[in-house]
Amino acid sequence: MIEVQVTETINCPADRVLEFVMDPRAYAAVDRKIGAIDWVRRDGDVTEFRFGSKLPGLPGPAAKIVSRMSRTPGERVDVRLPPIPANRLANLVSEFSASWVCVPAGEQTAVTRTVRCGFKGPMKWLAEPVLRRTLRPDVEDEMRQAKAALEARQS
Known part of the structure; x- marks a missing residue:
């Protein structure tokens, strides 16, 4: 299992950060792991969306998956993959969370x-082995871009 954790200080309130995260179309601009988005469904503090997922350094076409994000207002957003049949990729993944x-x-x-x-x-x-080398730099870049995007909106 691989775990990457990156912390960035951003000049904006937590609620704005979390709202940005809960909008997959907006967040895709800073996260290369999110490819083409097929659909988004939002109900309050839960967002599900289907997209082409591309893990850094791994060859091949983007795998279509469904992601479920749950927000605890002012505190956090947690991501899980719903089980099969929503995610055929679940057959290959032993664990995923973000x-x-x-x-x-x-x-x-x-x-x-x-x-x-x-x-x-x-x-x-x-x-x-590939993700051990490529995931940390990818998440670091994602967070730098999220910081830049959110702070640009503050101006």
Whole structure:
């Protein structure tokens, strides 16, 4: 299993960070792991969307998956993959979770982004060594871009 955790301090309130995360079409501009989005369904603090997922460093076309995000207002967004039949990819993944945890600090927010994933069978031996090298720089870049996008909106 691979786990990457990156913290970035962003000049905006936690609620704005979390609302940005809950909008997959907006967030896709800063996250290369989100490819073409087929649909988005939002009901209050839960967003589901289907998209082409591309993991950094892994060859091949983007795999279509459904992601479910749940927001705890002012605090965090947690991501899980709904089970089969919504996600055929679930046959290959032993675990996937992600989160954005916000800790307000005056006018700023410390945002900790965590991505955790593990694979089953042969995918474990193919994907995990690659992701050990490529996932951290990808998430660091994602957080730098999220910071820039959110702070640009503040102006």
